[in-house]
Amino acid sequence: MVSQYVAAASDRAQYRFVDDGTFVATVRGLRGVVATGPTLEACRRELAEVIEEWILVRVARGMDVPPLGKAIVRVRRAG
Secondary structure, three states, X not given: OHHHHHHHHHHOEEEEEOOOOOEEEEEOOOOOOEEEEOOHHHHHHHXXXXXXXXXXXXXXXXXXXXXXXXXXXXXXXXX
C-alpha cells in the first residue's frame, strides 16, 4: 500500500535543475513534499524517502492522505 503510493507519487514528480547545480523535486498535490540532490538519481532516492515520511507523519496525526489515482492510503482512527 505505502510502496504503491510512493511509486505513484514518484511518477508524478516534477524535477528541475537549479542554478546552484542541484536537482529539486516536488509532487503536485502533496504539499510540503520537496527533495533535493546533487544528481537526478540522488534526488529521486531522496524524494522516495520524503514521500514515505510524509505519509507516516500524516497517518500518525490522523490526517487524510490524498489518493493518487489507484494508489490509496486509508487512515483509520483508533476508537
